[in-house]
Amino acid sequence: MTSTWQPSADIETLKKRAQLIADVRLFFSQRDVLEVETPILSQAAPTAPYLDSFYTDFSPLGSEHKQTYFLQTSPEFAMKRLLAAHSGSIYQIASVFRNGESGRLHSPEFTMLEWYRPELTLFQLMDEVNDLVQQVFNLAPVLRFSYRGIFEFFCKFNVFTCSDDDIQSFVAKRIDGLPADLVMTRDGWLELIMSYVIEPRLAAMNMSVFIYDFPASQAQLAKVEKDGQGNDVAKRFELYAGGMELANGYDELLDADELRHRFNSDNQLRQQKNTKTIPVDEHLLAAMTAGMPQCSGVALGLERLLMLALKKKNINDVRAIKFELA
Amino acid sequence: MANFSTNEFKSGLKFMLDGDPCNIIENELVKPGKGQAFNRVKYRNLKTGRVNEKTFKSGDKVEGADVMEVELEYSYTDGEFWYFMDSDTFEQHAADANAIEDCKKWLKEQYVYTVTQWNGSPLLVTAPNFVNLEVTETDPGLKGDTAGTGGKPATLETGAVVRVPLFMNVGDVLRIDTRSAEYVERAKK
Secondary structure, eight states, X not given: OOOSOSOSSOHHHXXXXXXXXXXXXHHHHHTTOEEOOOOSEESOOOOOTTOOOOEEEEOOTTOOOOEEEEEOSOSHHHHHHHHHTTOOSEEEXXXXXXXXXXXXXXXXXXXXXXXXXXXXXXXXXXXXXXXXXXXXXXXOOOEEEXXXXXXXXXXXSOTTTSOHHHHHHHHHHHOOXXXXXXXXXXXHHHHHHIIIIIHHHHHHTTOOEEEEEEEXXXXXXXXXXXXXXXXXXXXEEEEEETTEEEEEEEEBOOOHHHHHHHHHHHHHHHHHTTOOOOOOOHHHHHHHHHHOOSOEEEEEEHHHHHHHHHTOSSGGGSSSXXXXXX | XXXXXXXXXXXXXXXXXXXXXXXXXEEEEEOOTTSOOEEEEEEEETTTOOEEEEEEETTOEEEBOOEEEEEEEEEEEOSSOEEEEOTTTXXXXXXXXXXXXXXXXXXXXXXXXXXXXXXXXXXXXXXXXXXXXXXXXXXXXXXXXXXXXXXXXXXXXXXXXXXXXXXXXXXXXXXXXXXXTEEEEEEOO
16 A cells, blocks of 8 residues: 555655746746736636536625636636736736546646737747747747648648548548547547647657647637638647647637627537536626737646656656645 | 446556457547547457557446456466466466467466466466576587677577577576567576
8 A cells, every 4th residue: 555645746856846937937027927816716717618617606604695616727817807907918827727637648736827928929929938948948949830731741631621521531541449439520530630640740750849720610719810821710829749738829819799609609519418508707708898909828738848848757747746635 | 347437447457348358558538629538548458468549438438357367377288278276275277278379488387477367267378577497409509609699599498499699508597588588697597
């Protein structure tokens, strides 16, 4: 029987973690990005269909009334309210929570480094992420591929023009052992190809890459524009390194009506699959209506970056105490 | 046998897949993009010994397999079955040719082997990582050649043929790594 009180990470690793996080703070203070802290508990939460927020009830003393509060899955909504109030560039190192997600690369509680840069374009923000991973974490420079480009390079098909059948037959040929009854959307299959075919190839080639210009249907909270070929693309990027997805950046959607529409269609999907619908964040929508500045923002899983920098295999190797023993 | 949901998957879990007992080697949660979650499992089919990958939707269930690993001493063969003995209870277990196929050339009486049993009967016999075996046949040794260059084939008492340094002779006992079928060193008799 191994005892269960000991830390999950060794103390030496925790010292390195503390130093790297201090270096991250220095990196941002040198660039005049303001550190902020926003509430961990909120009455609203993201609506994304496969994102499951923890929640709890607030009950004022002496009252029977209960108000549900969600633990944040990211500090995004609160930080955007600060941006609308003219905060300028801001960053946050925040504990975030995602119910159900536990594994070698997932902890239900983890640390997010998230920042917003009103004066930077999406490509300038990629430059800044690249500076951070090189200067602070001593990792290799990050290459750039468009979503279309990386699929053409590794899979030899055009994600915008190929048929659903083309994608299905590629999956059948290249990915073994999938559930026979698997039914997914076109984006579901593309995401599966990304994580089963492209990510491992990038990892085997030791390549860190930004992938940008996603299909519009994967826009999340990013703007949608036309690319050079006239395809509708979502102005967002993801950073992949060491076989992991490390960061997700947006040229932030500023249109409150469009955002409400995306929240509502997420909640419809949730209803269809019988999962809890989520209260829409009216404060965020009001802030956007008041006017959020043109802005690029990125959320980065800090532990995954620490794993790469400290050459650790498991997310719990860089967390003081793992979720299962908390 | 109990059912197991994907959230109970971990390495070492024995489960049934397409009628064969399997052992999970690695289990990884994958969440492609913002989509649904999967468990990507690397497993060994305990009947064939083959390693494969299978993806489960998170929340899927599998049937557990009644599989146990026991340490048994090899006794003898009658040509059809190979008999292994539990040294505590003296109970005999008969393994068929399929079960001993991979470790046949390392089978020596009184050595202890790991026997994987499914529903109580031997499914797979695994040799220890290292065994000491005597050379029964090889070209005469070359005295003075200790550099270990080149080497020559030697037949061992179990019938296995391994490459050994030139100075080895019939009657020498060698330590063999059964995973790579390679000579490691000369063992004390």
